[in-house]
Amino acid sequence: MSFFKKLISNDNGFNKNAESIDLGLYELSQEYEVRIERVTESNSKINRQTLLPKCKPNDDVTLKQNQNDDGLVEIEVWTKYGMVGFLQYSQVQKVTRSEKNGGKFTAKIHMITGGTKDKPNYGCILWMQHYVKKED
Numbered sequence: 001m002s003f004f005k006k007l008i009s010n011d012n013g014f015n016k017n018a019e020s021i022d023l024g025l026y027e028l029s030q031e032y033e034v035r036i037e038r039v040t041e042s043n044s045k046i047n048r049q050t051l052l053p054k055c056k057p058n059d060d061v062t063l064k065q066n067q068n069d070d071g072l073v074e075i076e077v078w079t080k081y082g083m084v085g086f087l088q089y090s091q092v093q094k095v096t097r098s099e100k101n102g103g104k105f106t107a108k109i110h111m112i113t114g115g116t117k118d119k120p121n122y123g124c125i126l127w128m129q130h131y132v133k134k135e136d
Contacts, residue, residue, distance in 0.1 A: 021104050021106065021131050024134075025133060025134060026104060026131040026132065026134060027131065027132060027134050028129060028130075028131055029103075029130045029131060029132045030128075030129070030130040031127065031128065031129050031130075032127075032128055032130075033110055033126065033127060033128070034088065034091055034107075034125065034126045034128050035088070035123060035124070035125050035126075036077050036084065036085035036086060036087060036088070036123075036124045036125075036126060037085055037086055037087075037088050038085050038086050039052060039084060039085040039121070039122060039123055039124055040121055041085075046082055048082075048083070048084050048085060049121060049122055051082050051083075051084050052112055052115075052122035052123075052124055053112065053115060053122060054079075054081050055079050055081065055084065055112055056109065056112075057109055057110060057111060057112075058108050058109065059079060059080070059108060059109040060079075060107075061077050061079050061084075061107045061108060061109060061126065062077075062078040062079075063075050063076070063077060063078075063087065063095070063105060063107055064076045064078055065096070073092055073096055074086050074092060075087040075091070075092050075095060075096075077107070077124070077126065079109070084124055085124060087126075091128075098130060098132070102132070102133045103130060103131060103132050103133075104131045105128060105129065105130055105131070106128070106129045106131070107126045107127065107128050107129070108126065108127050109124065109126065109127075110125045110126055110127035111124075111125045112124055112125075113125065
């Protein structure tokens with residue numbers, strides 16, 4: 001199955017930025033940092049380590065839900081430069097559970113770590129916002 005066929009539609013509850021959430025219907029529930037994983041892998045012919053230094057704090061990211069070859073749900077983290085990694089599995093469970101109940105999430109780059117002589121590999125921390133439907 002091709003990559004694009006495996007992606008769940010854009011109507012899957014994941015949002016690119018907070019402006020896409022109707023604050024008349026939703027309210028902010030939580031904000032927190034999340035370290036993404038698998039940032040040292042390559043996708044296709046692009047090494048993620050070459051993408052991360054281009055990212056800046058507050059850059060929007062898109063979260064894309066995908067089912068891997070083992071049938072497990074993963075959430076890919078995409079920037080304007082390409083895919084830079086995945087949400088941790090504990091976060092995948094939280095996001096998908098909330099999304100099934102009408103919750104929405106946004107994410108931005110919070111910080112790029114590493115890239116030094118002591119720690120040559122880059123890492124990435126996201127700033128996540130979780131929105132829930134307002135109660136009547």
